[in-house]
Amino acid sequence: MAVNIRSVLEYVPYFRGRLFVVHIDAELLHADELVDTLLDADALHEIGVRLVLVAEGNTAAQLSLRAATCEMHAAEAELPLSAGEAAICRIREITERRQVAIVASGATGRFDEGSVQLASALNADKYICLQVGQVPCREGQPIFAIPESEVAACTDCTHPEQLRAAAEVCRRGIQRVHLLNGMKRGVLLDELFSEEGVGTMVHSDSYRDIRPLQEDDIPELLSMIARCVVDSKLVQRTYESIRDNIHSYYVYTLDDTIVGCVALYPYPENSCAELGCLFIKKNYEGHGYGRAMCHFVEERAKKQGFSWIFAISQSAVDYFRHRLKYASLPRSVLPEARRQALESSGRHSEVFGRHL
Numbered sequence: 001m002a003v004n005i006r007s008v009l010e011y012v013p014y015f016r017g018r019l020f021v022v023h024i025d026a027e028l029l030h031a032d033e034l035v036d037t038l039l040d041a042d043a044l045h046e047i048g049v050r051l052v053l054v055a056e057g058n059t060a061a062q063l064s065l066r067a068a069t070c071e072m073h074a075a076e077a078e079l080p081l082s083a084g085e086a087a088i089c090r091i092r093e094i095t096e097r098r099q100v101a102i103v104a105s106g107a108t109g110r111f112d113e114g115s116v117q118l119a120s121a122l123n124a125d126k127y128i129c130l131q132v133g134q135v136p137c138r139e140g141q142p143i144f145a146i147p148e149s150e151v152a153a154c155t156d157c158t159h160p161e162q163l164r165a166a167a168e169v170c171r172r173g174i175q176r177v178h179l180l181n182g183m184k185r186g187v188l189l190d191e192l193f194s195e196e197g198v199g200t201m202v203h204s205d206s207y208r209d210i211r212p213l214q215e216d217d218i219p220e221l222l223s224m225i226a227r228c229v230v231d232s233k234l235v236q237r238t239y240e241s242i243r244d245n246i247h248s249y250y251v252y253t254l255d256d257t258i259v260g261c262v263a264l265y266p267y268p269e270n271s272c273a274e275l276g277c278l279f280i281k282k283n284y285e286g287h288g289y290g291r292a293m294c295h296f297v298e299e300r301a302k303k304q305g306f307s308w309i310f311a312i313s314q315s316a317v318d319y320f321r322h323r324l325k326y327a328s329l330p331r332s333v334l335p336e337a338r339r340q341a342l343e344s345s346g347r348h349s350e351v352f353g354r355h356l
Contacts, residue, residue, distance in 0.1 A: 015047065020051055025131045026056040034066055041053065044192070060076050060102050080114075126176045131180065135162070136162055144201065145201045163202060212249070252293055273297075308355045324352075327353060
């Protein structure tokens, strides 16, 4: 996966000053791929990320040697984490003087008590596990992100024990835990500088969110849907038309980056609402975000007392019919004003709907 330079520019100020604890499997300490990871870690350090590299086991000598070869600004803590508070104080001192701290865990495993305690004591923003082997997958695809609250119910995946261990770290106060295959070159930057990532992130914060559109978002929304407007997949919208109906629009965000949108247009006199302006950026298709937005507006419509919802589309016919299981409807069921607008547009769109 190539890192998108736009994503890098967005994340640099967000990461600056934050602290990441990176736990490295013992098997990786002698792997050639570790060099790429250390170079990437040094790049993170250069943009202001504070780093602690934890070597699994009783010695950090091999990791320190590899770091020196990469000319990292690093220092090894004299004590393993099993030494307790003294080791934590030493690591804090190293990171505060703008060096990467290297320490041995003094234990086996990726989520040993000493490493988790260290991350908690330092108020780490991320706990990253660089491991040998695949990350949790579902239906052959990595689980890119999953809320800590949903881990217990996730039984249809590989390596569920990894998810449970990561969720426990989240409950200890670390908002994001990343599981990465350290044998893949460039995996650290690919994970951190893209919205989806390449590994599995268990999180306790609002990584994914559907929220109301704000006026400052309108230029981004217009540019996002512009290609579909040109291809006649979405109707033309202006800044003013969106602003005047801003309460109808919602956006799907990943780390506060807008990746999709949807609108809910009410027709109270007909006890129904329209699901419109459904769009997901191309790079984010196929992850269920569209379905999530549709379910979101369906719930909104139900709470507002509407008995059914409809959608009009000429490009997403299969999506509404087969994926969302909406029924095909005649145009005659539409509210009169909406039916007339559709007829006058000349678009060969189909109508779909469902009871709420």
